[in-house]
Amino acid sequence: MLAYFIEAAQVLMANRTRSILTLIGLVAGVATIVSVQVAANGMAGAVSGIFKGTNASTFIVFPKITQGNAARAAFRVSDLALVQETIPGVVSVIPYSRSQTIVDVGHHRIRLRFGGESDKRFSTAPLVAGRTINADDVAGASSVCVISDNAFSRLFPEAPSASDIIGRSVYVGSKRYVIVGVLGKTKIDTAALGLDISTDVAIPYTTFYKNYQRGGTFPFLSVLAATSADLKSVEAQTVKLLASTHGSQYQAFDFGFIASIIGSFFNIVGLIVGAVGAISLLVAGIGIMNIMLVSVTERTREIGIRKAIGARRSQVLLQFFIESLLLSAFGCITGMLIGVGLGAIVDRGFIARISGVTGSIPWLEAIVIAVGFATIVTLVFGTYPAYRAAKLDPIQALRYE
C-alpha cells in the first residue's frame, strides 16, 4: 500500500507544475471556507464580548414610525416618573439624548458625543478619578460633567493624570460644565463598531433637559432596568403603559436585538461565502478530474504495460485513485493552512481590536473541513478517471501511441 503512495507521489512530482496549477482552485476553495470559519469563530467571541461590556439591562423606547401623530407620540418629562414609578424593575428613566457637539476647553475644540446621564449610571465604564453624577446633581440640574476616557485623552492630551483635571471646565456652546469625574476604558470599544452607546461628556439629564430641551418633547426614552433577566417583560410593560397614556404605539430596542442583527448578518455572510466556496470546490474538483483524465490518456500505454504484466483492475484503479487522493489531500491541507492563517489575521488584526476578544482557532473544524473536502473531491472526481484507467483493454492500450 505504501508503495502506491510513493509511486503516486513520484508521478505527481514528475508533473509538478501541472499538479500545482490543478490545485489552485482547490486551495482557494478550502482556504475561503476555513478562513470564514476561523473569522466567524472570532466574530462570535467578539459579539459576546461586546455585549458583556455594555449594560445589558438598558433599552430604548421610541414611537413606531408608521403612525400619524408624531407630536402626540413624543415623550414629555412627566413620562419619566410615570414609567419609573409604575413599572417594577425599572431603576431609572431618562430622555435619550446624545448629540455630536463641539466641546471646548480653551486650547482644544473637539467634536464629541454629548448627552445626559442619570445618577443611576447607564454607563458601565469604570470611574478612574473624581465621582460620578449624583442625586443632588440630578435634583439641582447642576452644571457638572463626567468625561469619558476618549474625551480625556483628546481634550487634555498634556494632562499627566485624570485626577489633575477634576475641577476644570469644558464649554459646550455658551454653557460651562465643571468636570467632576473621569471614566476609564470600557473593556470593549463599541464606538469602533458604530454602536454609539457611550457618551464622552455626560451631564445630569435634568441639566440637559433644562439647557437644551426646555419645555419640549423628546423622541426617545432610555430605560435602565434592575436586571437583564426579564428585560423583555419590562420592555413590554413599558410599551403598554406609554401606549395607554399617549394613545400611540411604541417599540423597544435593546442590545440583544443588536446582537441578533449582527448575528444574522454574519450568518448571511457565512452562507454567501460558503456557497462561493462550494462552487469553487466544484470547479476545482472538475479540474482535478480533468487532469486525471488527461493523465490516464497520456499514460494509456503505461496502463497497457502494467496490465500485460499482470496488474489486476483493482490494482490499476487503486494507483490512480491514490494519485487523485494525494493531489486533493495536498490541496486541501494547503488550503486549510492558508485559510487558518487568513482567518487568524482577520480575527487578530481586525475583530479582536474592536472587541478586545481574540477568538480561538477552530483547528478541529478546519481539519474536518479539509479532510471532508479531500475525501469528497477524491470520491466524486477521482473515481471516474481511475475507473477509466482500470477498464482499459490491455491490447488496445499497448497499441496506443
Place this chain on the structure above:
Amino acid sequence: MNRADNVIDIAGLTKTYASGELQVQALRGLTFSIKRGEYVSIMGPSGSGKSTLMNVLGCLDRATTGTYKLDGIDVSQLDDNQLAEIRLKKLGFVFQGFNLLARTDALRNVTLPLFYAGMPAKERERRALERLTEVGIGERARHKPTELSGGEQQRVAIARALVNDPAVLLADEPTGNLDSKTSSEILALFDRLSATGRTIIVVTHDEGVAKRSRRILRMLDGVIMSDAPAGAPA
C-alpha cells in the same frame, strides 16, 4: 508423448473479430502443443493471425472457441482478474518496442511484476537485481530507459519477463527494433535461456531469428500451414 510435459495445449482454437457487420476470422481452428523447454518460432505473412495468436497465448485476449491449457490450467473460461493472475504468474512478455515504464529506472521496471504479486520491497529488489545481472546489465540497474541503448532496454524487458519465473516466455518481434549486432546479442541470450530449460515462443518475420529456434510454426490466413523443426525446408 506425456501430456504433462506440455506447457501449452491448444485444440480447435478459433478467434473471430466482429467489427460491426463484418466478421473477420483471424484464427480458424488451431491445434498444437508446446512442450516444456521448447524454443518455438511463429512465422507468417502480415495478416496471417500471428498477433492474434500471441494475444490469446499471452492471455491478453480470449479465443472464440476451442480450448487452451497453459501449464495444466484451462484458461479459456477465466475472467479478467484470473487472466491477470495467469499473466502475472505464468507468462513473461517481451515486446518489439520494449515497453518499459519511461519514468522508472531499470530496477523498478523489473520489480513491477513482483510488486503486483505482493512481494515485500526488499525481496523485490534483491530478485530484480539478480535477474538484471543474469541478463548482463546488473550494473545499469539505476538507469532510466532513456539512458539505455535499445539492446540494454530489451535486456531489461527480458529480465522483467523472467522475474516471476514464468512457465512461458513470449516474445513478439524481439529484435524488430534492434540493429543486427544487438539482435544477435539478444538471440544469444535467448539461446542461453533456452539452454537452461526456458520455454520460449517468438513471433518473427525474420528467417534468421526463426532459425535460432528449434521448431517453426508457419501460419497463413489463420491456420498453421507447417509445423517443422528449424532447419527443415520451409
